[in-house]
Amino acid sequence: MRISVIGTGYLGAVHAAGMAELGFDVVGVDADPGKVDMLSSARMPFYEPDFEPLLAEHVGDRLRFTTDISEAATADVHFLCVGTPQQHGSLAADLSHVDAAVEALIPHLAPGSVLVGKSTVPVGTAQDLTDRVRTRSPHGTDVAVAWNPEFLREGLAVKDTLHPDRLVFGVDADAGGHAEEVLRTVYARTIAEDATPVVVTDLPTAELVKVAANSFLATKISFINAMAEICEAAGADVTKLADAIGHDERIGRKFLNAGVGFGGGCLPKDIRAFSARAAELGASQSVAFLIEMDAINLRRREHVVDLVRRHLGHLPGRKVAVLGAAFKPDSDDVRDSPALSIAGALHLAGVQVSIYDPQAMPNAAQIFPTLHYAESVTEAVTGAEAVLHLTEWREFRELDPEVMATQATRTLLIDGRNCLDAEAYRAAGWTYLGLGRP
Numbered sequence: 001m002r003i004s005v006i007g008t009g010y011l012g013a014v015h016a017a018g019m020a021e022l023g024f025d026v027v028g029v030d031a032d033p034g035k036v037d038m039l040s041s042a043r044m045p046f047y048e049p050d051f052e053p054l055l056a057e058h059v060g061d062r063l064r065f066t067t068d069i070s071e072a073a074t075a076d077v078h079f080l081c082v083g084t085p086q087q088h089g090s091l092a093a094d095l096s097h098v099d100a101a102v103e104a105l106i107p108h109l110a111p112g113s114v115l116v117g118k119s120t121v122p123v124g125t126a127q128d129l130t131d132r133v134r135t136r137s138p139h140g141t142d143v144a145v146a147w148n149p150e151f152l153r154e155g156l157a158v159k160d161t162l163h164p165d166r167l168v169f170g171v172d173a174d175a176g177g178h179a180e181e182v183l184r185t186v187y188a189r190t191i192a193e194d195a196t197p198v199v200v201t202d203l204p205t206a207e208l209v210k211v212a213a214n215s216f217l218a219t220k221i222s223f224i225n226a227m228a229e230i231c232e233a234a235g236a237d238v239t240k241l242a243d244a245i246g247h248d249e250r251i252g253r254k255f256l257n258a259g260v261g262f263g264g265g266c267l268p269k270d271i272r273a274f275s276a277r278a279a280e281l282g283a284s285q286s287v288a289f290l291i292e293m294d295a296i297n298l299r300r301r302e303h304v305v306d307l308v309r310r311h312l313g314h315l316p317g318r319k320v321a322v323l324g325a326a327f328k329p330d331s332d333d334v335r336d337s338p339a340l341s342i343a344g345a346l347h348l349a350g351v352q353v354s355i356y357d358p359q360a361m362p363n364a365a366q367i368f369p370t371l372h373y374a375e376s377v378t379e380a381v382t383g384a385e386a387v388l389h390l391t392e393w394r395e396f397r398e399l400d401p402e403v404m405a406t407q408a409t410r411t412l413l414i415d416g417r418n419c420l421d422a423e424a425y426r427a428a429g430w431t432y433l434g435l436g437r438p
């Protein structure tokens with residue numbers, strides 16, 4: 001079976017390599033020649049642990065990349081993996097990449113092939129694409145459209161692609177069982193090896209599963225951050241609160257880490273796009289709470305800026321070290337990153353920000369070229385009047401508080417991820433401030 005993957009960003013590139021690993025002949029198609037060149041020489045256009053060895057193993061053998069969509073014509077299955085960012089001037093998703101990819105692909109769809117959407121889209125998109133393929137493709141009625149949402153996490157993308165928690169196959173019941181059969185063949189090894197649960201749904205349910213999952217995760221994080229706000233007001237400790245409620249299996253401890261909140265290219269834009277789509281469906285009230293989740297999340301960033309102001313006083317001219325630029329560790333992604341947004345806000349308030357991140361500095365410098373990008377933690381911290389820990393890279397968790405205390409001008413530490421050893425920092429003379437904890 002031959003597979004094409006349209007769009008080779010975080011999702012598509014890893015999916016293409018994952019499909020090659022499962023034994024298929026795969027062509028990845030992307031409009032960006034720079035990205036295609038890098039992937040074709042088995043180099044990653046973004047940082048993702050475990051991805052490069054997978055590329056190296058399969059590029060030149062079962063896996064290739066091209067800008068020419070006509071090379072997808074021989075594929076039996078086309079995975080649509082293009083991005084759906086937030087629209088300018090609206091909360092809704094921008095579907096222009098989906099539209100462009102499908103328009104380009106339609107003339108090349110062979111009879112019997114299956115177009116499988118993996119991109120996160122507003123509910124109803126799959127049905128629109130089905131109608132478009134049926135009316136516009138020369139073999140339209142003989143091409144199936146299915147939706148197979150992706151749940152991979154950046155930093156764990158390879159593991160999540162090859163060993164997902166579950167597979168969701170959204171299929172059009174009127175089209176016979178062809179699409180489901182093809183998807184079961186594609187994922188046969190994954191299903192057999194890991195006993196991966198498969199949930200077969202209609203198209204709109206599959207689209208909704210993805211946004212519902214991300215909305216739930218965003219809500220869980222914002223819930224614990226709302227509790228952090230209450231803990232701050234009451235003098236309580238949100239980390240202990242999270243441990244205690246997390247022992248209840250119905251609640252669970254995962255995604256209850258309070259701090260500077262969620263960012264990235266998915267959770268923030270997905271909850272906004274969901275609100276926008278619900279409004280179009282006349283159901284805005286049902287997800288009105290997501291607007292509040294977004295507000296709680298963004299407030300945590302402002303709170304950190306306020307904390308710095310409260311402790312340093314007048315901000316212009318102050319020197320602050322920011323540890324972390326990526327939206328999470330093990331990623332170089334700075335889209336809607338809490339760390340970078342806080343660094344930027346301090347910089348705009350006149351602070352001399354020195355920022356360091358093990359992987360994300362080139363991407364961060366494109367967005368905020370005027371920050372000072374340090375070459376090491378030592379360079380960032382030297383002379384700083386406050387140190388902000390905002391992305392929990394292992395390198396930062398393993399820092400020696402005593403050594404850092406000799407480098408900083410003033411020993412004020414804000415742990416925006418609540419995961420440093422507070423006692424060790426205090427013992428080394430630091431004023432340690434967590435979020436939502438005394």
Ligand code: UGA
Binds near residue numbers: 255256262264265327
């Ligand atoms: C998220 C989902 O977790 C994936 O399942 C989904 O496939 C993906 O979006 C997507 O839609 O493509 P990802 O954006 O890689 O994955 O990041 P997460 O691991 O979900 O973390 C999101 C943000 O929440 C990060 O900024 C992280 O630091 C923050 N977070 C996470 C917290 O602040 N507290 C927590 O307890 C957990």
